[in-house]
Structures are given as structure tokens and as C-alpha cells.
Amino acid sequence: MRIAIDHRTHYRFSEPQARIVQMLRLTPCDTEAQTVVNWHIGVDIDARLRNSFDGYGNAVTMLYAEGPIEALDVTVTGEVLTLEATGVVRGSAEPLHAMLFRRSTPRTQPSVLLAEFADDLGGGDAIARLHALNTALHVRFPCTPDRPDTGISAAEAFAGKTATSRDVAQMFIAASRHIGAPARYVSGYRNDGEAHSAPHAWAEAHVEGLGWVGFDPATGLSPDESYVRVAVGLDATAAASIAGTRVGQGEEELDVDLHVDRLGGEE
Template identity: 50%
Template sequence: MRIEVEHHSRYRFTEAQARVVQLLRLFPDDTVNQTVVSWRIDVDCDARLRESRDGYGNLIRMLYAEGPLETIGITVSGEVLLAEQPRGIEAEGEPLPPAFYRRTTSLSAADEAVAAFAQAAAGDGEARARLDRLTGALRRRFAIERRDGDGVLSAADAFARERLSPRDLAQLLVGCIRAIDLPARYVSGYSLDGCDRRERPAPHGWAEAFVEGHGWLGLDPSTGAMPGRDHVRVAVALDSAGAAPISGTRIGAGDEQLDVDVAVERLSGEG
């Protein structure tokens, strides 16, 4: 399947900024089931971009823009060719061992309620079956909503609600997987099924769990199943903050507002 993505991010500042520095995790990489056909970035002000990889192995760009800046707009767009995703992705060649992803963070930590739910939902038996049961239980428990902005709830805060965004659910699933004693990581990217098809999709999130002998298994709690041929994988991290599309700092007073608009389409004639 050939997927086209266009992702607009615009920051507006109540006071002009002297300098803006941003870390951009907006660049998909070639993987076992994903080939980047084309990808470009456009920034609507004078800016310098420096390409590198972060500690997780994600492709990143550092953006440096000098002010005065009252607004800055960033657009990434391109096409990705996707094949059927294998049930397990090998960890060979990655910069971090699977055991690293047993670490918890303030965003992904499972409190007592989350841990109890995870253990009950997963049950006993083979690890892949436990993960499938856990993912399905999360999907049945929560209604899916789209929430404006780029923030993601912590696992504990998300569990207390009835309606969650796909990214909230992904972060909660990461906490649940670690609560049943398996390595887990948050995955950011794009998907045709990331939210209600009547809505314009937001950046999507899902989880991966590591199982000995099988590798990294993708799990999408917003569908209750493994990621399909319409998931464009961009970045991985311990939690959503580490895989956020944009993070950074600014020099200047005042507040900021972020507007995000994402379009994800299957190209005509592609099955």
C-alpha cells in the first residue's frame, strides 16, 4: 500500500521570540515493511536544519531559527510504500537492548489500578496471546476520541477516563505491558485508522512489546490488533514525550499556541 502524508505544525507566540530551537522527529526511516519513496520538510522562516539520529536510533532534525519570530510553520510531506508487517521485528542492529525498555517513566508508569487491570486482562499463558488479550481489553474499555493539540495523558491519568485518543491509549498500553514484565516502547507515526475516518487524522501512536524468540511485536490499542499496512512508523521511545513529533526551547516571553493538521491518504490505485 502506498500512503501519502502531509503534516502541518504552526506555533504562534503572544510575544516575538528571539530564538527558537526545535528537535523534529518527523522523518520515517526504511524498515522491514516500510520504504520511504519521498519525504521533504518546509519551514516558513529562515532556519538552519541539522540531520542526525537520537539515542533511540530515530532520524531527527535540529531546527535553529533566529528572531524576532511571532510564528513559525513546519510542514513535512511525502509518500511511503508499506508491505504486510511481520508479526515480529528483530532487534538486531538497534542501538539499545530490549531490556532498556523495561524502564518506567512518569508518563508511562503503571499505578496499582493500571497494574491490576493489565495482569487480569493479560491472564496466563504464552506471551503473544497475553499481549493480544491485553490490547483487545483496552480497546473494549475505552471509547476513541480525537483531542486537539500535541499532548498525551500519562498512563495513570488516562486509565481514569472513559474516552481516550489513540496516543493516550498507546501510552497506557506501554505501561500495561511493562506491568506484566515485558519490555515495551511507544511508537509515533501516522495511520489511516488513527481515529474516526470522518475526522482529519492526528499523528498516531501505538506500542511495541519485545518477546524472546519473536522480536518486537506491534500492537495498536485503538484498533485492538497489530498495526497493519497503513501504519507509517516514525519514532520509538520509552514514552510519548521521547517520540513527540516536535519538542524544543525558545528565548522570549509570552505564551505559545500549537495548531496541528494532518492528512493521511491512500494513493489512488494502491491496494
């Protein structure tokens, strides 16, 4: 599948900012199932962009800008060729051992209720339990839109009645680690024919003999060729699309316009 992405992030400040430094995890890397045809990150102010990789192997662009800055637009456009891989991730950069992803973070620490939810799914081999967890979370939270990050934890979201794709991905990670499977958060894009106000989120778990396998509790299925995988981390904070600091007073307003379109069939 040939997928085109147009992702625009608009910042407006109530008072001019003296300096802005941002880490942009907005560039996908090639794997066996996805090939980046072209990709461009642009900004509408005088800024320096420096490309590198973070500790997880994600492509990172550092943005440095000096003020006064009243507004900032970050624009991402590109095309990616994808193939169906039944959720199995091969050919990705893996600088860290899978067992690191057994480590909990404040946002992926399971509550008693979430741990019991995972335990109640029963036995079976590792892949069967993970698929059962993926399905069960989708049944519990059938409508999980892509929304900006509110910073809540998996435990807090699980106790509520509604959730976003980010929330259920973190629930899956917390529950997977509870039952003994390394798991990590994935940020990227999904072509579902709708406009979104944030990137899509899902999870990957490490399965002996298979490696990393994707699970999307927002759909109850594994990612297919309609997904573009961008960044991974221990939780949503570690894989955030844009993170950074600003020097200046006043409030910040954020608006995101995101379109993911299919341009053709399988290549």
C-alpha cells in the same frame, strides 16, 4: 500500499520570539515493511536544519532559528511504500537492548488499578497475554482520537472515562512492563480516511522468538500496511514529533493539519 502524508504545524506567538530551537522527529526510516520514497521537511522562516539520529535510532532534524519570530510553519510532505507484516517489526535500527524498555518513566508508571487490570487478563504465553491486553484496552476505551499531547500519565488517563491514542498506547506500555514484557511508544501515521490534529500513537512489545511486535489499543489490532512508523521511545515525551525551546515572552498558539492518504494498492 502507497501512502502520502501532508503534516503541517502552525505556531503563532503573541510576542516576537528571540530564538527557537526544535527537535523534529518527523522522518520515517526504512524497515522491511516500509520504504520511504520521498520526504521533505520545510519551514517558512530563515532557519538552519541539521539531520542526525537520536539514541533510539530515530531520524532527527534539529531546527535553529534567530528572531524576531512572530510565527513558524513546519511542513512535512512525503510518500512511503508499506507492506503487511502482521505487526512484526524487522529491519529497524535498534541501537539499544530490548531490556532497556522494561524501564518505567513517570508517564508509564502503572497505578494499582492499571496493574490489576493487566493481572486480571489471565495467563497464557507472552504473545497471547499482549494481544489480550491490547483487546481489553480497546474495549475499555473504544473511541481514542489522535489529539495533541496534554502531558498526562498512563495512570491518570486510565482513571478517566475518555482517552486518546497516545493515552492508550502509554497504558499498554505500562501494563506490558508490569507483566514483564519490554515495551515502547511509537509515533507515526495511520491511513484511516480522516483528517487529524496530531500523529497517531501505538506501542511495540518485545516477544522472545519474534522480536518487536506492534500493538494498537486504539483499534485492538496490530498495525498493518496502513501505518507509517516514524519514531520510538520509552514514552510519548521521548518520541514526541516536535519538542524544543523558545526564547521570548508571550503565549504560543499551535494548530496542526494532518492528512494521510492512500495513493494506490500494494507495490
